[in-house]
Amino acid sequence: MSRWRSAIATFAVLSVFAFLYSLALAIPVHVGDVSALWSSRGHVWFGDVLGRMVEGFRFLWGSAVMVEGYPVAPASGWPTVVFVALLAGLVYASLRTGSEGAFAVAGRVLCASVLAGGLTNLFVVVQTVRGIRGGLESLPTVIWALPGDGIWLGLVVGVFGGYVAYAASAFAALAAIALRGDGGTGDSVRAAEAPKTALKTSAGRARAARIATWGALPTLVLALVGGFVWDYGPDADPYGAEISPRQAWVRLVWFAHASLSAPNDPYALGGSFETSVWLPRAVTSAVLVMLVWLAIYLVVARWPPEGGPGALGIVVQCWGLVAVLAATVGLLEGAFVQQPEFAGLAHYWALETAADGVRFAACFGWLTGVAVLLAHRLSRGAQTDVEAVEAAETVEAVEAEVG
Numbered sequence: 001m002s003r004w005r006s007a008i009a010t011f012a013v014l015s016v017f018a019f020l021y022s023l024a025l026a027i028p029v030h031v032g033d034v035s036a037l038w039s040s041r042g043h044v045w046f047g048d049v050l051g052r053m054v055e056g057f058r059f060l061w062g063s064a065v066m067v068e069g070y071p072v073a074p075a076s077g078w079p080t081v082v083f084v085a086l087l088a089g090l091v092y093a094s095l096r097t098g099s100e101g102a103f104a105v106a107g108r109v110l111c112a113s114v115l116a117g118g119l120t121n122l123f124v125v126v127q128t129v130r131g132i133r134g135g136l137e138s139l140p141t142v143i144w145a146l147p148g149d150g151i152w153l154g155l156v157v158g159v160f161g162g163y164v165a166y167a168a169s170a171f172a173a174l175a176a177i178a179l180r181g182d183g184g185t186g187d188s189v190r191a192a193e194a195p196k197t198a199l200k201t202s203a204g205r206a207r208a209a210r211i212a213t214w215g216a217l218p219t220l221v222l223a224l225v226g227g228f229v230w231d232y233g234p235d236a237d238p239y240g241a242e243i244s245p246r247q248a249w250v251r252l253v254w255f256a257h258a259s260l261s262a263p264n265d266p267y268a269l270g271g272s273f274e275t276s277v278w279l280p281r282a283v284t285s286a287v288l289v290m291l292v293w294l295a296i297y298l299v300v301a302r303w304p305p306e307g308g309p310g311a312l313g314i315v316v317q318c319w320g321l322v323a324v325l326a327a328t329v330g331l332l333e334g335a336f337v338q339q340p341e342f343a344g345l346a347h348y349w350a351l352e353t354a355a356d357g358v359r360f361a362a363c364f365g366w367l368t369g370v371a372v373l374l375a376h377r378l379s380r381g382a383q384t385d386v387e388a389v390e391a392a393e394t395v396e397a398v399e400a401e402v403g
Contacts, residue, residue: 006095013091013161024057028064031055048347056152082123086116090316097313106166110158111320117154118323118362124149140248148355212297214375218367219292223285226257255360258282280337288329295321315369322368323361330357
């Protein structure tokens with residue numbers, strides 16, 4: 001998108017946040033009442049999700065959102081400042097990358113907003129740990145009490161802001177067509193757009209597949225490394241203080257982990273192992289790697305063979321894409337894989353797992369963006385003979401049709 005259209009769309013997203021923020025400042029909302037209202041009607045999942053969305057506003061400075069009947073005053077206004085700054089910067093950088101299509105713009109706004117929420121959550125975690133006596137050593141005792149500050153607000157802003165950006169982009173496209181008149185269907189425009197159809201050639205698809213493969217490698221490596229750093233031992237209590245600060249940080253941000261061999265549980269007969277953690281997460285990690293590859297392939301396939309988006313835009317777009325995919329995979333894992341500790345509370349566990357996916361992407365997703373950037377730069381401007389021939393044939397075919 002052009003600079004002014006990106007700036008206008010970013011301003012629209014910030015306006016959506018300002019409107020929602022004003023509601024959080026002016027209207028006292030009880031999170032428990034929101035959840036109970038829908039749970040009493042038999043919609044437990046929807047009630048808990050809606051309550052979590054409302055609870056996402058409580059970390060904002062001056063928010064009137066109440067938890068358990070009383071307002072939760074934020075420790076400082078820095079999380080709000082950080083979220084607004086990240087939201088504006090990431091949305092603008094993401095919009096500068098890619099086409100001006102309405103659906104593409106809405107998707108980039110959603111990815112950037114979720115990423116802003118994940119980065120804000122990491123900031124809140126660090127700020128909370130530093131403010132507690134003991135510093136990093138106290139992380140195991142507070143890790144499971146840390147809220148999802150920023151994550152759910154980023155999702156809410158991404159959904160509503162993406163809709164507003166979608167409407168604005170669609171209106172801008174219709175206005176451009178109306179102002180252009182018959183020139184939009186002229187032969188000169190068709191001839192000018194002919195080289196862009198080279199993206200649909202076999203060589204263009206092969207180039208996109210190569211870049212997607214390089215882009216998915218960081219997630220694969222992180223999942224394999226996670227199998228070594230994650231403590232599968234039976235003595236590691238995931239809901240208490242019996243883990244080290246290092247392992248607490250690993251459990252907080254290392255969502256994708258897949259051990260190549262099954263961990264041994266010495267308390268089980270025959271030396272078998274407990275599959276409730278290792279096996280589902282190994283499958284989830286494999287699915288995440290495949291989805292990252294597919295998403296990057298579809299995104300890169302729309303880029304022109306020469307030129308293309310800027311470096312910062314590529315990194316931000318891929319980073320946000322990993323955040324949305326990790327959150328989706330985490331939500332599905334939590335919904336379909338029941339944990340004994342959360343019997344009867346599958347919806348709660350699903351939302352917690354989705355938040356873990358966003359933290360993972362916020363911490364490591366930039367590696368995917370850097371890998372895609374390097375692969376794109378190495379392949380940019382170096383068309384193979386097949387690409388050049390197919391592009392020339394496409395241009396000749398269009399010119400012949402025009403003539």
